[in-house]
Amino acid sequence: MRRYQVFLGNFGSGKTELALHFAHQSALRGESTTLVDLDIVNPYFRAAERKKTMEAAGVRLIVPNFAMDNVEIITIDPAIYSAFVGEQGRAVFDVGGDGIGARALGQYKAYFDRIPKEMMDIWLVVNPYRPLSSSPELITSLLEKIENSSRLSVNGIINNSNLSYETKAEDLLWGYEIVRQAAIDSHLPVIYTSGTKEVLDKFWILAEERGLKREFLGAPLCIDIRMHRDWERFTKFGVEDR
Numbered sequence: 009m010r011r012y013q014v015f016l017g018n019f020g021s022g023k024t025e026l027a028l029h030f031a032h033q034s035a036l037r038g039e040s041t042t043l044v045d046l047d048i049v050n051p052y053f054r055a056a057e058r059k060k061t062m063e064a065a066g067v068r069l070i071v072p073n074f075a076m077d078n079v080e081i082i083t084i085d086p087a088i089y090s091a092f093v094g095e096q097g098r099a100v101f102d103v104g105g106d107g108i109g110a111r112a113l114g115q116y117k118a119y120f121d122r123i124p125k126e127m128m129d130i131w132l133v134v135n136p137y138r139p140l141s142s143s144p145e146l147i148t149s150l151l152e153k154i155e156n157s158s159r160l161s162v163n164g165i166i167n168n169s170n171l172s173y174e175t176k177a178e179d180l181l182w183g184y185e186i187v188r189q190a191a192i193d194s195h196l197p198v199i200y201t202s203g204t205k206e207v208l209d210k211f212w213i214l215a216e217e218r219g220l221k222r223e224f225l226g227a228p229l230c231i232d233i234r235m236h237r238d239w240e241r242f243t244k245f246g247v248e249d250r
Contacts, residue, residue, distance in 0.1 A: 009127050010094055012120070014101040015166075016110065016154050017133035018140045022168040024055055026133055026202065027102035028062065029231045035066040040097030044088055045071040046112050047104040055102050092119040103158075110157035117159045131164045131199060136186040137171055137179070144189035151194055164199035165191055167226065173233075175203065177210035181218070188224040200229035 013030055017023035024047070031043040043062060045055040055062070056071040063069060070087050091099040103113050120128065132151055134141050141147050155161055169175075169183025180203065191198050203211065208228050215225060 009124070010096055011098045012101070012123055012128045013098065014103060014113070014128075014130040014160070015133055016103050016113075016131070016158075016162065017135070017168075018138060018150060020138040021133040021135045021141065022170065022202070023133040024102050025231060025233065026166060026168065026229075027100050028055060028058055029229075031062060031067045031098070031100040032065050034098040034100070035062075040094065041066065042068045042070065042091045042097070042099045044091050044099065044101045045069065046088070046101055047072075047109060088116070089119075092116070092122075108157070110154045113158040113160065120160055129164065129199075130160055130162050131166050132162045132196075133166045133168050134187055134190065135168045135170055136183045137169060142186070144186060144193055147186070147190035148193050151190075151196075162196060165194075165196050165226075166199055166229070167201045168203075169201075170203060170207075175207050177207055177214055180207070180211040181214060184215075184220060184224065188221070191224055198224050198226040200226045202229040202231055204233065205230040 013027075015023040015027045015030075027043060031041050034041040043055055047055075055069065059069050059071070070091065091101075101113070103109060132147075132154065134147055136142050136147075141150060151162060165187060167180075167183060167187040169180050169187070171179055180201065184201070187198060201208070201211070208230055212228060
């Protein structure tokens with residue numbers, strides 16, 4: 009059956025990075041894949057920047073009208089409804105993760121209600137190094153706002169603790185403690201701990217040495233950074249799809 013994955017998270021959480029990752033991996037497996045950019049709040053770091061790459065991999069990308077045209081008007085492409093059509097493949101949603109952004113998701117509640125629960129993942133992406141999710145209390149508050157606005161229930165957390173290119177394995181240890189407490193407070197499972205392979209490999213060694221609980225680690229999720237913002241690439245290419 010068709011699988012649905014919804015990624016929510018505040019600015020800088022890495023939700024777009026993860027949405028791109030899952031859509032790309034799905035297409036590589038030969039699945040019919042649609043990626044919906046439903047972030048109406050953040051005009052930066054959006055999936056539309058990687059349209060060429062995603063389409064080359066076989067991903068159908070639905071983006072807001074005027075995205076990447078230096079004009080940001082809050083419009084919803086009616087093509088989004090087509091993401092709910094079909095019995096096979098995968099639909100991935102990249103959604104603005106505050107209360108306002110999640111409202112865009114709420115209008116599709118009737119469609120989500122038709123999907124069997126076991127075929128739908130609604131995951132909150134958390135980066136504790138961002139101010140709006142730097143404590144368990146802030147994370148649970150964010151979660152409440154998202155669920156109230158979207159009228160959907162989040163069923164898992166992804167620990168995406170990172171400091172961009174400066175991230176070290178030790179940085180994930182601090183993030184683990186924040187996410188662990190947020191998971192306890194919200195009664196939600198940690199599905200993944202994500203990061204680049206080099207950092208994750210070192211972190212997993214530290215996790216074993218320190219006896220971190222697997223239930224708050226989830227599975228390791230190795231990703232490649234697609235939303236490049238290092239100075240060298242930016243000055244050479246800007247935000248172009250390279």
